[in-house]
Structures are given as structure tokens and as C-alpha cells.
Amino acid sequence: MTQITSEQGLLIGEISRRTGVNIETIRYYERIEVMPKPKRSEGGQRLYNESQLNRLGFIKRSRELGFSLKEICNLLTLVDSGEMTCSEVHDLTVEHLRDVRHKIADLRKLERALKNLAAQCSLGDVSDCPIVETLYGLS
Amino acid sequence: MTQITSEQGLLIGEISRRTGVNIETIRYYERIEVMPKPKRSEGGQRLYNESQLNRLGFIKRSRELGFSLKEICNLLTLVDSGEMTCSEVHDLTVEHLRDVRHKIADLRKLERALKNLAAQCSLGDVSDCPIVETLYGLS
DNA sequence: CTTGCACCTGTAGCTGCTACAGGTTTTATT
DNA sequence: AATAAAACCTGTAGCAGCTACAGGTGCAAG
Numbered sequence: 001m002t003q004i005t006s007e008q009g010l011l012i013g014e015i016s017r018r019t020g021v022n023i024e025t026i027r028y029y030e031r032i033e034v035m036p037k038p039k040r041s042e043g044g045q046r047l048y049n050e051s052q053l054n055r056l057g058f059i060k061r062s063r064e065l066g067f068s069l070k071e072i073c074n075l076l077t078l079v080d081s082g083e084m085t086c087s088e089v090h091d092l093t094v095e096h097l098r099d100v101r102h103k104i105a106d107l108r109k110l111e112r113a114l115k116n117l118a119a120q121c122s123l124g125d126v127s128d129c130p131i132v133e134t135l136y137g138l139s
Numbered sequence: 140m141t142q143i144t145s146e147q148g149l150l151i152g153e154i155s156r157r158t159g160v161n162i163e164t165i166r167y168y169e170r171i172e173v174m175p176k177p178k179r180s181e182g183g184q185r186l187y188n189e190s191q192l193n194r195l196g197f198i199k200r201s202r203e204l205g206f207s208l209k210e211i212c213n214l215l216t217l218v219d220s221g222e223m224t225c226s227e228v229h230d231l232t233v234e235h236l237r238d239v240r241h242k243i244a245d246l247r248k249l250e251r252a253l254k255n256l257a258a259q260c261s262l263g264d265v266s267d268c269p270i271v272e273t274l275y276g277l278s
Numbered sequence: 279c280t281t282g283c284a285c286c287t288g289t290a291g292c293t294g295c296t297a298c299a300g301g302t303t304t305t306a307t308t
Numbered sequence: 309a310a311t312a313a314a315a316c317c318t319g320t321a322g323c324a325g326c327t328a329c330a331g332g333t334g335c336a337a338g
Contacts, residue, residue, distance in 0.1 A: 118233050
């Protein structure tokens with residue numbers, strides 16, 4: 001039970017386990033300055049506090065919602081500086097929602113196209129495949 | 140009217156224009172061997188024929204349908220070798236269709252989550268933002 | 279006091295492009 | 309025939325968002 005070192009802070013493995021974010025990814029976040037540099041133990045190991053843990057959780061959830069690291073970064077910078085209005089965050093969310101809906105619409109078009117394509121030949125003929133022909137535009 | 144050089148073949152700019160694939164991308168496709176090396180003019184410029192043009196079109200349309208270059212590569216290799224069955228292509232398409240549907244389902248979950256998030260605060264309060272709180276998990 | 283795990287740094291790889299820099303070839307204009 | 313401008317060439321580096329090493333330390337337990 002190495003992980004907790006509770007007086008000093010949380011080791012990277014522990015916050016990885018708790019947030020579900022890969023250790024390598026956490027170090028990557030630090031490098032690109034989405035996560036702050038944590039303090040270190042005498043031996044040089046990263047020691048995180050609760051607030052850093054929360055921040056990582058925030059990033060994780062935001063990523064799962066499809067926000068880019070850049071967007072998350074902007075958001076966090078706003079939050080950090082206290083210069084953020086709730087309505088700004090709201091707008092960002094709505095904007096992102098629009099993107100997501102757009103993506104869905106695209107994928108549904110794609111779905112229809114693929115369905116049609118597949119329907120054209122479910123019977124496995126030999127080498128004059130309608131799918132290939134359609135894609136090749138030779139028809 | 141440089142582009143056609145019709146006896147020799149089509150210049151890269153011309154097939155780019157006709158297929159809508161970026162010139163840099165065409166050269167990239169050649170490098171990663173999705174497109175074959177075309178013959179060259181005396182001065183070293185790439186000269187394409189109709190079949191290469193069609194192949195590029197195929198790649199373009201397949202990419203638009205969300206197939207990865209690897210998948211397209213596999214497909215083309217099969218087609219090239221004549222060892223392809225229509226049913227194999229069909230299966231590949233159906234498999235891809237499944238992926239697309241999965242992606243759609245994910246995005247719809249995401250859409251719901253974002254909608255809820257946005258609904259929580261449309262009124263722009265100041266600094267205790269429910270979105271941020273939700274994401275931060277501090278609530 | 280050694281085993282063994284968790285940590286460290288730094289670098290390279292992945293996908294699918296795009297964007298240079300710095301040079302040549304071809305075409306068009308003078 | 310000279311020159312300007314467009315289109316081509318090669319090679320390399322960059323983008324997102326990680327992941328995967330290699331090769332080395334820290335640290336606790338047996």
C-alpha cells in the first residue's frame with residue numbers, strides 16, 4: 001500500500017486509479033500545461049492534492065463529453081482567473097452541443113449511405129461487386 | 140492550360156482538381172503506398188492515367204464514408220489481387236456500418252448530457268456555475 | 279540486502295493530413 | 309530569347325491526443 005502517502009499527497013498511480021486517467025496521459029497533461037506541476041517528494045515523485053485530483057476529474061469528464069483539450073484549457077483558465085461568467089460557460093456548452101448534433105447528422109447520412117451500399121449486394125457474387133463499382137464510380 | 144498534357148497523362152494538379160483531393164494529400168497517399176507510384180515526365184513530374192484517377196476517387200469516397208486508410212488499403216489490395224469476394228466487401232461494409240451506429244449512439248448520449256448541463260443554468264449567474272460544479276464533481 | 283513494483287525522464291510512434299522551405303520545370307509574356 | 313510566374317518537386321516538421329517504449333531511480337517488504 002504505497003499509494004496514498006497521505007500527509008504528503010497522492011502519488012500519480014493513485015490519482016490515475018481514482019480518475020481512470022492513464023499515468024502517461026497525466027504526465028502528458030502536465031507537459032502541455034493543462035495540469036499544473038505538482039510538488040515533488042524528496043525522491044522526486046509527484047505529489048498531488050485534492051484540488052489537483054478534482055481538476056483531473058474535470059478534464060476527464062470534459063474529454064468524455066468531447067471537449068478538446070484546448071477548450072478545456074480555456075475553460076480552466078477562465079475558472080482559475082475567476083473571470084468566468086456562468087453564461088460564458090453556458091454558451092461554450094451550447095456551442096459544443098451544436099457541434100455534437102452536427103456530427104450526429106453527418107454520421108446518420110453516412111449510415112444511410114452504408115446501408116444502401118450493403119443492401120445492394122448481400123448475396124455474395126464474385127468479382128463484379130456493386131459496392132466497389134459504386135465507390136469506383138465506374139458504373 | 141497546362142494541366143492535361145493528354146498524351147502523357149494527367150498532372151497532379153489536374154487529378155487534385157478533379158477528385159477534390161489536396162495535392163499534398165495525394166503525394167502522402169503515394170508515400171504510404173495507398174496510391175501507386177505514377178510514371179514521370181522527363182522533368183520528373185507525376186503523370187497519372189485514368190485508372191489511377193479512379194482509384195483516387197475511390198479513396199476519396201471511402202474516406203468520406205469514414206473508412207480508415209488501412210481499411211481502404213486492405214480493400215484495394217483485395218481488389219488488386221482479384222482475390223476479393225463480393226461478400227467479403229459486403230461484410231466489411233456491414234462491420235463499418237456497425238461502428239458508425241455505435242458512434243452515433245455514443246454521440247446521442249453525449250448530446251443528452253450536454254443538453255442537461257446547459258439546461259441547468261441558462262440564466263447567467265456569477266461564479267457558482269452548475270456546469271463547472273457538475274464537471275468538477277464538487278457538488 | 280535484494281527483489282520487485284511504482285515511479286522517473288526523454289524520445290519516438292500512431293492517424294491523416296497540412297504546411298512550410300527551398301529548389302526545378304514548364305508555360306506564358308514580353 | 310529572356311524573364312516572370314505558375315505549377316511542380318523533395319524533404320521535413322507540425323497538428324491532436326495520446327501511447328509505448330528504453331533505461332534509469334525510489335521505496336517498502338521479505
